[in-house]
Amino acid sequence: MDTEPHGSRIGVLLTNLGTPDEPTPAALKRYLREFLGDPRIVEAPRALWWLVLNGIILRTRPRRSAQAYRRVWTEEGSPLLAISRRQASALQKALRERFEQPIPVALGMRYGNPSLEQALAELEAAGVERLLVLPLYPQYSATTTASTFDAVSKLLRKRRNLPELRFVRDYHDDARYIEAMAHSIREFREQRGTADKLVLSFHGIPRKYVDLGDPYRDQCARTAELIAAKLGLHEQEWVMTFQSRFGPKEWLKPYTDKTLKKMARSGTRKVDLVCPGFAVDCLETLEENAMENRDLFLDAGGENFRYIPCLNDRPEHIAALASLVGRQIQSWL
Numbered sequence: 546m547d548t549e550p551h552g553s554r555i556g557v558l559l560t561n562l563g564t565p566d567e568p569t570p571a572a573l574k575r576y577l578r579e580f581l582g583d584p585r586i587v588e589a590p591r592a593l594w595w596l597v598l599n600g601i602i603l604r605t606r607p608r609r610s611a612q613a614y615r616r617v618w619t620e621e622g623s624p625l626l627a628i629s630r631r632q633a634s635a636l637q638k639a640l641r642e643r644f645e646q647p648i649p650v651a652l653g654m655r656y657g658n659p660s661l662e663q664a665l666a667e668l669e670a671a672g673v674e675r676l677l678v679l680p681l682y683p684q685y686s687a688t689t690t691a692s693t694f695d696a697v698s699k700l701l702r703k704r705r706n707l708p709e710l711r712f713v714r715d716y717h718d719d720a721r722y723i724e725a726m727a728h729s730i731r732e733f734r735e736q737r738g739t740a741d742k743l744v745l746s747f748h749g750i751p752r753k754y755v756d757l758g759d760p761y762r763d764q765c766a767r768t769a770e771l772i773a774a775k776l777g778l779h780e781q782e783w784v785m786t787f788q789s790r791f792g793p794k795e796w797l798k799p800y801t802d803k804t805l806k807k808m809a810r811s812g813t814r815k816v817d818l819v820c821p822g823f824a825v826d827c828l829e830t831l832e833e834n835a836m837e838n839r840d841l842f843l844d845a846g847g848e849n850f851r852y853i854p855c856l857n858d859r860p861e862h863i864a865a866l867a868s869l870v871g872r873q874i875q876s877w878l
């Protein structure tokens with residue numbers, strides 16, 4: 546982290562969801578207990594949910610999830626964490642170049658490690674008095690963005706001397722983010738040819754949350770439309786879907802897996818799939834899409850399934866994030 550002292554002492558807390566420390570049932574149990582215990586993630590009567598979580602889910606899911614994580618684990622550890630670290634250091638470098646002063650960037654995960662507490666302590670130690678929180682969720686959802694806000698404000702409750710605070714709510718229609726997404730898809734297709742259909746797959750949430758006012762689905766739809774428009778795609782050349790369903794209740798539709806199966810059965814041969822809502826490749830993109838959903842599409846009669854990686858630490862992504870930060874901290878400079 547950039548710690549050279551400077552008058553303005555602006556800092557950025559870059560956050561993402563988090564990941565288990567190891568791909569083992571024990572580590573998964575710790576991670577899932579924290580994650581699924583968050584009332585923003587599962588809105589259910591607490592006592593009842595505690596029983597279901599501890600009595601059923603945490604007895605079975607950690608083993609299954611650990612197996613899935615093992616399929617994507619790298620020498621550097623969890624992809625989400627390894628890539629996020631690269632992102633944070635690239636962003637810090639870009640900010641220093643752009644604003645000609647050190648702007649420390651600390652990485653904190655909503656669940657697991659490095660924790661938000663560790664990241665806030667790093668920034669405090671660097672003398673940061675003006676803090677920008679940037680959750681890497683392009684589309685706002687109470688389950689993710691608001692949950693990060695809850696956790697940061699809870700931690701700041703312990704401080705006597707608060708920093709001046711800004712919080713990025715979302716950047717679903719940010720021109721540089723949309724352009725970075727379109728550029729990455731265009732580049733992929735220029736190198737490898739164009740498929741019959743582009744699937745833009747977002748993480749789902751329970752449908753009820755949207756019915757109660759979560760703007761997530763509308764923001765995903767807007768992002769998808771903007772990317773498709775930037776690529777000059779016709780209506781029949783792309784589709785927005787929602788993945789990673791959890792539990793028996795209805796989630797946002799159309800579901801990614803069911804859509805892929807239907808497409809394969811009705812004659813779509815070549816599919817490209819991209820995940821604009823994930824700033825970083827992770828279990829949900831690398832295992833669920835690039836492995837499970839690929840198999841599903843091919844088994845149902847599809848010929849070619851190509852997964853287009855997330856923006857990760859691509860230079861256009863880092864530049865888009867740096868310009869987002871720039872807009873937020875303009876009056877602090």
Ligand SMILES: C=CC1=C(C)c2cc3[nH]c(cc4nc(cc5[nH]c(cc1n2)c(C)c5CCC(=O)O)C(CCC(=O)O)=C4C)c(C)c3C=C
Nearest residue numbers: 562563564565586610625686688689748750791827828829
């Ligand atoms: C139980 C409900 C869940 C909601 C609501 C939910 C929303 C949500 N999640 C992300 C991003 C990610 N989720 C990831 C993993 C993951 N998600 C859930 C459940 C819900 N997510 C679970 C149980 C898991 C863990 C894995 C598993 O056991 O299946 C990840 C990947 C983390 C990694 O380590 O790689 C991300 C990223 C968003 C954006 C979102 C709402 C918009």
Ligand SMILES: [Fe+2]
Nearest residue numbers: 562748789829
């Ligand atoms: Fe999730």
Ligand SMILES: [Fe+2]
Nearest residue numbers: 789828829833
């Ligand atoms: Fe999943």
